[in-house]
Amino acid sequence: MKKFLCLTLCVILCLGILTGCGKKYNVSDSTIFVEKKGAIVATDVQTFDASKYSEEDLEKFVDEQIDAYNDKAGDDVISLKSLEVEEGVCTLVIKYDSYEHFAKFNGYEIFVGSVAEALAAGYTFDDVAFASVKDETATECDKSSFMDSDEEYKVVIFKNEPYSVHTYGDVQFVSTGHTKIVDENTISFALGNHLQGTKAPSSESTEQATETTESTEGKSASDGSVSDEELEGEGETSTEDIVFPFDEQPKDENIAESLGYVYIIFK
Numbered sequence: 049m050k051k052f053l054c055l056t057l058c059v060i061l062c063l064g065i066l067t068g069c070g071k072k073y074n075v076s077d078s079t080i081f082v083e084k085k086g087a088i089v090a091t092d093v094q095t096f097d098a099s100k101y102s103e104e105d106l107e108k109f110v111d112e113q114i115d116a117y118n119d120k121a122g123d124d125v126i127s128l129k130s131l132e133v134e135e136g137v138c139t140l141v142i143k144y145d146s147y148e149h150f151a152k153f154n155g156y157e158i159f160v161g162s163v164a165e166a167l168a169a170g171y172t173f174d175d176v177a178f179a180s181v182k183d184e185t186a187t188e189c190d191k192s193s194f195m196d197s198d199e200e201y202k203v204v205i206f207k208n209e210p211y212s213v214h215t216y217g218d219v220q221f222v223s224t225g226h227t228k229i230v231d232e233n234t235i236s237f238a239l240g241n242h243l244q245g246t247k248a249p250s251s252e253s254t255e256q257a258t259e260t261t262e263s264t265e266g267k268s269a270s271d272g273s274v275s276d277e278e279l280e281g282e283g284e285t286s287t288e289d290i291v292f293p294f295d296e297q298p299k300d301e302n303i304a305e306s307l308g309y310v311y312i313i314f315k
Contacts, residue, residue, distance in 0.1 A: 073129065073141050077236070079212040080150075082160055082204055088150040089129065089143045090211075096138035117153055125149045157207040163194065163313065166203050176311060177224040179246050184229050186222070186245040194221050194313050204312040210238035213312055221313040237310040 073081060073091050081089040110128070118124050126149060129141040144150040147160040159166055167173075173195060179186040180193060194201050201220060204213055214234040222229075228241040 074139075075212070077212050078210070079214055079234070080158075080204075080206070081214045082147075082216060084216040086146050086160075087143060088147050088160075089141065090150060090154075092140045092142075094138055095136055096133055097136070098133060117149075121149070126153060156209055159203070159205040161202065163201050163203050166205060171205055173311070176309075177246070178221050178311070178313075179224050179243055180221050181219045181229060181232075184232055186224075186229060186243045188224070188246050189221065199315060201313045201315050204314070205309060206237065206312075207309050208307045210307065212236045213310070215312060215314040217314040219312055219314045221311075223309065223311040225310070226307055227310060233314075235310070235312050237307065239307065 073079075073089055075091050076093060078092045078094075079090070081091070083089060114126050114128065117126055123145075125145040127143045129143050130139070131141075132139045144153065147158050150156065151158050159169060159171060161169070163173075173191045176191065178189055178191055178193070180189045199220075202215070202217065204215060206213060212230055212234050216233070218232050219229070219235060222235050222243070224243045224246045226237055226239055226241045227243050228236040228238075229243065230236050
């Protein structure tokens with residue numbers, strides 16, 4: 049489903065539909081909001097040329113893609129919160145019932161759960177530079193600061209996509225590669241970021257060997273998730289068969305690949 053957002057994020061907001069997403073999600077940069085009950089709300093912000101695209105075709109396309117995914121999942125696990133365009137900037141807000149649905153719909157790799165669950169899912173915290181975060185100030189530290197703690201820390205692990213990540217708890221530790229503190233709950237992950245108080249990251253440190261195993265794809269740390277098998281198979285709507293000349297903004301895959309992983313530990 050990653051192609052779906054690549055094709056539509058810069059265009060569907062020309063619909064000018066506002067469904068009331070609340071001030072919390074009105075941000076100037078693309079942000080993933082990790083909600084306390086397991087949901088993800090993603091706000092995507094991009095420049096937009098309203099003179100080039102058909103509102104009617106895009107509205108139909110978006111509805112079909114969301115409906116097709118929800119039909120396969122057997123429930124309304126994805127919902128559109130708002131669509132808005134203003135002064136050449138479009139903002140899309142979508143709510144996902146879980147991080148698994150966010151990952152599958154967009155083609156991203158993300159994990160949300162406890163540190164122990166991340167380890168069980170095949171992630172490693174080795175060879176990653178970390179910093180502790182207190183009062184929005186970073187101090188380099190060893191992973192043992194949270195790995196050996198009795199605190200029940202949660203972690204967000206996200207790969208290769210430049211987003212800010214907002215957690216429902218205060219950020220306690222963060223990987224240092226391409227990160228920047230926005231506030232006590234939010235970390236920016238993008239090329240050019242440097243975590244104040246830490247050494248500038250090297251290219252090697254941001255390309256950690258933290259791949260998950262195939263058996264963990266689509267796995268949830270919470271009950272009620274939908275497996276890959278349940279969301280795949282005959283009859284699935286394929287975005288590869290849908291052609292829209294909307295994706296005119298070039299995307300440098302080398303930039304995305306160089307970001308590597310970000311680890312955000314919070315409580």
